[in-house]
Amino acid sequence: MAYQPKPPEGWLKTNLKYYKHSGSWAWILHRITGLGLTAYIFVHIYALTSLTQGPQAFDNEMKLFTTPVFKVLEWLLFSLVLYHAFNGVRIVLVDWASGARNHKKILTVVYGLGVVLFIGMGVLMFREPLANMFASIR
Amino acid sequence: MKVTLRIQKYNPEKDSEPYYQEFVLEAGDEKERILDLLHQAKWKHDGTLTFRRSCAHGVCGSDGIRINGRNRLACSTLLRDVNYKKPIVIEPLPSLPIVKDLIVDMSDFYKKYEAVKPYLVNNSPPPEHERLQSNEDAEKLFESAKCILCGCCTTSCPSSWSDENYIGPAALLKAYRFVFDTRDDAADERLDVIDTPDGAWRCHTIFNCVEACPKEINITWHISQLKKQLAQREM
Amino acid sequence: MYKHTGSRGSGAPSWVLQRITGLLLVVVVIGHYFVMHANPASGHTYAAVLERMHQPFWKMFDLTFITVGLWHGLNGTWGIFRDYKMKPAVSLTIYGIIILSGIAFWVLGVNTILSF
Amino acid sequence: MITHQYDVLIVGAGGAGLRAALEIPEGFSCAVLSKVFPTRSHTGAAQGGIGAALGNEEEDSWEWHMFDTVKGSDYLGDQEAIEIMTKDASRAIIELEHMGMPFSRTPEGKIAQRRFGGHTRPEDPADPDSKHIAVKRSCYSADRTGHVMLHTLYENCIKQKVHFFSEFYVTELIMSGNACAGIVAMDIATSEVHVFHAKAVMLATGGYGRVFRITSNAHAGTGDGFSLVYNSGLPLQDMEFVQFHPTGLWKLGILISEAARGEGGILLNNKGERFMERYAPTVKDLAPRDMVSRAIITEIREGRGFKGSDGTYYVHLDVSHLSKEVINDKLPEITGFARTYLGVEPTKEPIPIQPTAHYAMGGIPTTPNAEVTKDKKNTKVPGLYAAGEAACVSVHGANRLGTNSLLDLIVFGRRGGKAIAEFIKEADFAPLPADAAERTLSRIDKIMNSKGTEKVGALRTELQDKMMDKVGVFRNENDLKEMTSEIKSLYERYQNVAIDDKGKIFNTDLIEAIELGSLLDTAEPIIYGALVRQESRGAHSREDFPNRDDKNWLKHTLVFKKDGTPKIDYKPVSITRFQPKERKY
Numbered sequence A: 001m002a003y004q005p006k007p008p009e010g011w012l013k014t015n016l017k018y019y020k021h022s023g024s025w026a027w028i029l030h031r032i033t034g035l036g037l038t039a040y041i042f043v044h045i046y047a048l049t050s051l052t053q054g055p056q057a058f059d060n061e062m063k064l065f066t067t068p069v070f071k072v073l074e075w076l077l078f079s080l081v082l083y084h085a086f087n088g089v090r091i092v093l094v095d096w097a098s099g100a101r102n103h104k105k106i107l108t109v110v111y112g113l114g115v116v117l118f119i120g121m122g123v124l125m126f127r128e129p130l131a132n133m134f135a136s137i138r
Numbered sequence B: 001m002k003v004t005l006r007i008q009k010y011n012p013e014k015d016s017e018p019y020y021q022e023f024v025l026e027a028g029d030e031k032e033r034i035l036d037l038l039h040q041a042k043w044k045h046d047g048t049l050t051f052r053r054s055c056a057h058g059v060c061g062s063d064g065i066r067i068n069g070r071n072r073l074a075c076s077t078l079l080r081d082v083n084y085k086k087p088i089v090i091e092p093l094p095s096l097p098i099v100k101d102l103i104v105d106m107s108d109f110y111k112k113y114e115a116v117k118p119y120l121v122n123n124s125p126p127p128e129h130e131r132l133q134s135n136e137d138a139e140k141l142f143e144s145a146k147c148i149l150c151g152c153c154t155t156s157c158p159s160s161w162s163d164e165n166y167i168g169p170a171a172l173l174k175a176y177r178f179v180f181d182t183r184d185d186a187a188d189e190r191l192d193v194i195d196t197p198d199g200a201w202r203c204h205t206i207f208n209c210v211e212a213c214p215k216e217i218n219i220t221w222h223i224s225q226l227k228k229q230l231a232q233r234e235m
Numbered sequence C: 001m002y003k004h005t006g007s008r009g010s011g012a013p014s015w016v017l018q019r020i021t022g023l024l025l026v027v028v029v030i031g032h033y034f035v036m037h038a039n040p041a042s043g044h045t046y047a048a049v050l051e052r053m054h055q056p057f058w059k060m061f062d063l064t065f066i067t068v069g070l071w072h073g074l075n076g077t078w079g080i081f082r083d084y085k086m087k088p089a090v091s092l093t094i095y096g097i098i099i100l101s102g103i104a105f106w107v108l109g110v111n112t113i114l115s116f
Numbered sequence D: 001m002i003t004h005q006y007d008v009l010i011v012g013a014g015g016a017g018l019r020a021a022l023e024i025p026e027g028f029s030c031a032v033l034s035k036v037f038p039t040r041s042h043t044g045a046a047q048g049g050i051g052a053a054l055g056n057e058e059e060d061s062w063e064w065h066m067f068d069t070v071k072g073s074d075y076l077g078d079q080e081a082i083e084i085m086t087k088d089a090s091r092a093i094i095e096l097e098h099m100g101m102p103f104s105r106t107p108e109g110k111i112a113q114r115r116f117g118g119h120t121r122p123e124d125p126a127d128p129d130s131k132h133i134a135v136k137r138s139c140y141s142a143d144r145t146g147h148v149m150l151h152t153l154y155e156n157c158i159k160q161k162v163h164f165f166s167e168f169y170v171t172e173l174i175m176s177g178n179a180c181a182g183i184v185a186m187d188i189a190t191s192e193v194h195v196f197h198a199k200a201v202m203l204a205t206g207g208y209g210r211v212f213r214i215t216s217n218a219h220a221g222t223g224d225g226f227s228l229v230y231n232s233g234l235p236l237q238d239m240e241f242v243q244f245h246p247t248g249l250w251k252l253g254i255l256i257s258e259a260a261r262g263e264g265g266i267l268l269n270n271k272g273e274r275f276m277e278r279y280a281p282t283v284k285d286l287a288p289r290d291m292v293s294r295a296i297i298t299e300i301r302e303g304r305g306f307k308g309s310d311g312t313y314y315v316h317l318d319v320s321h322l323s324k325e326v327i328n329d330k331l332p333e334i335t336g337f338a339r340t341y342l343g344v345e346p347t348k349e350p351i352p353i354q355p356t357a358h359y360a361m362g363g364i365p366t367t368p369n370a371e372v373t374k375d376k377k378n379t380k381v382p383g384l385y386a387a388g389e390a391a392c393v394s395v396h397g398a399n400r401l402g403t404n405s406l407l408d409l410i411v412f413g414r415r416g417g418k419a420i421a422e423f424i425k426e427a428d429f430a431p432l433p434a435d436a437a438e439r440t441l442s443r444i445d446k447i448m449n450s451k452g453t454e455k456v457g458a459l460r461t462e463l464q465d466k467m468m469d470k471v472g473v474f475r476n477e478n479d480l481k482e483m484t485s486e487i488k489s490l491y492e493r494y495q496n497v498a499i500d501d502k503g504k505i506f507n508t509d510l511i512e513a514i515e516l517g518s519l520l521d522t523a524e525p526i527i528y529g530a531l532v533r534q535e536s537r538g539a540h541s542r543e544d545f546p547n548r549d550d551k552n553w554l555k556h557t558l559v560f561k562k563d564g565t566p567k568i569d570y571k572p573v574s575i576t577r578f579q580p581k582e583r584k585y
């Protein structure tokens, strides 16, 4: 009698169940941010077509994008960019510069840099409200 | 000291689905191997519990299994390497067909291994003495030659979960073993095999393989060398 | 069971390009962010944008961004799809959508930039 | 039941089996059967190296290698065979290199070599009475020599498209009159019984370490090949010679290769003394294994060992004075074992070790062409061959030198393969008995349906404990006599064994039950051989007969099973070049 091997569980389930270390998180996030950014680039290109319809149309649209909610969203978007960019650099180091030998170290350095830049950008973007906030405290 | 193993069981003659069974076992100390506990479960509690093993010290590659969600060798994982205060979950290697309990069908894995022509090809007639090779060149192969074909890496790779035809880290590592052997003449043929949509390009440097490899082989590094070689060849 | 899928369907060029465009994008995207978003006014008012759009350097900068960004993003997306086994018809459709949408949005973007 | 027909069947895919398979010429069908996937064979565990007088690092000659092997064997090895092996060694190693084996290299790019226990050269080659000092003769690949050798051979089998039946368990030899007509095997995945009809069968089934409690051998090392032969009424030779390797990891038996001492590691007792200086003043820690094992047990018996938490005793192997490079580059694997399994950091602390059952010097008697013989006159059994650890050529005599086993595999594996290649050109298939599979089928049936009360695991543990305690490094008449009745009762209880798993798919419960039978079939001739040999020679040390007795015992023992009871016979030793001398190091 021949045995009937049981087919394995699907890839999604395996992915969810399997132990995750820093490297596999990095990959999952890289994928998500990559897709997110690609979607965003489409939206972005579309949104900017309003430039061709004259100042009225564009500034009207920008009213929406300069509300505080959108500003925060914009800042958060930057975290996606930073994450994907720096992790991308890490991948390039792994692929091209034997970074695989030190991938955990590179991970720490690159993510550290990313966080610094992210906060830095936050400070830049929100310097006015921040300044106001500090002023009121004082 | 009591520890609990929560073992996935599946007997195709009886069960339609895998299920879990808990075994409460007596462990001497935290240096006990998981393999010893599996033996205890089989020999003292349930003789139907089925798993592969042979050498019991991490050199034959028989007993790759998933322990607490992670691929490892039962014989090289000690209690102290896992959280034994909670039940330790033991499952077969993911993504391969389950034959019974912890035994998976490895034929696909071996086929991928054979696909990269895992043998030295040297077209010049053999000299009377050994072919000379510097120790540096020899040592470049040693890490990859450590592989025991346990399958922990390939079955831990998300790319191999979604694309079962992905040739996988173990086969790529084997390709490295010969592509970079100074005595070998068939590098090009091997590179052809891995330069396919199901070849090296499915590796996204996820490092699950490296985390899983019981022989501590940095497989991703070896794959990166191969990819560079492939890219250079195309340029 | 493993099937060998032909030899040398080289993914090398797109692999290399994905990395090169990625590195380019580090400069371009982060630069873009600093210019456009760090100072809200410079990216969000018609006048400021238009002023920049008239300079050849920024024109080129934006063209690069759109071209490289779209290529990188869509090649990356196609790479993700290739990880999953699909029927040839499905795969072809997705590939078509990716290429067509890429071209369409590239034209759209280039049109915006070159209108000034 | 499925019947196959092959010109050649090779049972066992370790070094010996694979090397033999490579010799079967195209045009003949050949299949290799193995109960584990080929690269899982125990040859992969060999660490230290493979011996050959290549002379890449120091002046060397095959005659010195031969002398060492003869002396190491305590003059029980057949010198004709030893000469063949040591002469052929260099060629064999170079051939492995050409097959692709990755060796460590010398600065000139040649195969690197290192020292190993018992391998020496005369300090002054011109002087026939010169003192012998350690020589670099072991060719190695870090400390994974066996692993890369096994893989290289398997790779070459893939290249030659050798046909494998992997995870097939061979249960029986099919004898047709005097000749071997094939084998019966069970496909482990399905429990299906297959009959293989063949012109020639080679047994390369490896050793039996699992007969003992503490062993360096794999769980699969259950002596199945010995059992196959023993149950066919054929003799086993020199089974009393069991090598206990001095340096097994305490409690686990995992081997810490002699390479650790070859690279400069030393043994220490609980007083911190380098005690080997007393037992082997010239080569010290690099004395042959039997001597070192006895020295360790003697130290322990005289109160100079350490007591472990499990009640057993151990001594220390110290490599901490070696440089980090030596430890990490040359001994990575074995120092890793100490780290992984005992939590000992070998660069800082000594490693607790105790002797571990390691190697079978005895086995299936063969000619130097791996043809199995069945009596003291070396009458051949047509169609049956044996090589590797399962065979007894005998090149190891009473004690094997390190690195000589891997050499044995590739030299006699190849010779066996060549002999088979010749044989099958002429020979015909011996007729297959109609009831070929009957015994296996009924045996499986019996175990599967048994309602007995004995458990495989418990019975096996009992056997292993008793063998360790009574047939271990030191033996005596009382213990051995006791063991003859023990083994009888264990056989009886074995008839009453029952298993839990009644299924057909991958029934390892069933396999273990059959393997227990092999263990018993192996233990019996070991006990009987040890009981009759009233002397101490090589690995066989009788407390009641502490000296070697060349007058009465310079001969091989043969143990047969006749009507269920073991019978003894003897066979002369071939002595060509070196007359027996006292063995001092």
Ligand SMILES: Cc1cc2nc3c(=O)[nH]c(=O)nc-3n(C[C@H](O)[C@H](O)[C@H](O)COP(=O)(O)OP(=O)(O)OC[C@H]3O[C@@H](n4cnc5c(N)ncnc54)[C@H](O)[C@@H]3O)c2cc1C
Pocket: D011, D012, D013, D014, D015, D016, D017, D033, D034, D035, D036, D037, D038, D041, D042, D043, D044, D045, D046, D047, D048, D049, D050, D051, D145, D146, D168, D169, D170, D171, D204, D205, D206, D207, D216, D217, D218, D220, D224, D225, D255, D257, D358, D359, D387, D388, D389, D390, D402, D403, D404, D405, D406, D407, D409
């Ligand atoms: C830890 C360790 C270290 C060692 N180091 C060295 C060293 O440094 N140098 C050296 O020279 N020697 C060394 N040795 C000894 C040497 O490795 C072995 O003696 C040798 O590898 C045995 O090889 P083999 O081919 O005879 O058998 P194995 O490699 O043991 O193979 C046996 C084969 O037979 C198969 N088999 C067994 N029974 C059955 C059955 N019933 N049905 C089907 N198939 C079956 C198995 O599946 C396997 O494929 C070492 C041994 C050990 C244990």
Ligand code: HEM
Pocket: A030, A031, A033, A034, A035, A036, A037, A038, A039, A041, A081, A084, A085, A086, A087, A088, A089, A091, A092, B203, B204, B205, C018, C019, C021, C022, C023, C024, C025, C026, C027, C029, C030, C069, C070, C072, C073, C074, C075, C076, C077, C079, C080
């Ligand atoms: C900013 C600098 C960037 C760098 C350094 C970078 C780098 C990379 C690299 C190296 C990859 C390949 C990953 C792999 O093959 O495993 C990749 C994938 C990807 N990138 Fe980028 N990228 C950058 C920006 C962007 C942007 C702006 C987008 C969106 C338009 C984007 C979208 C993607 C997508 C969708 C993928 C595929 C993800 C995957 O394969 O998992 N990237 N990126």
Ligand code: SF4
Pocket: B146, B147, B148, B149, B150, B151, B152, B153, B154, B169, B170, B173, B212, B213, B214, B215, B216, B217, B219
């Ligand atoms: S590379 Fe490591 S994990 Fe993969 S098969 Fe080899 S030993 Fe196992």
Ligand code: F3S
Pocket: B156, B157, B158, B159, B160, B168, B169, B202, B203, B204, B205, B206, B207, B208, B209, B210, B219, B220, B223
């Ligand atoms: S996990 Fe898979 S994706 Fe590459 S780095 Fe390892 S093969």
Ligand code: FES
Pocket: B052, B053, B054, B055, B056, B057, B058, B059, B060, B061, B062, B063, B064, B073, B074, B075, B076
């Ligand atoms: S049993 Fe050999 S690797 Fe675990």
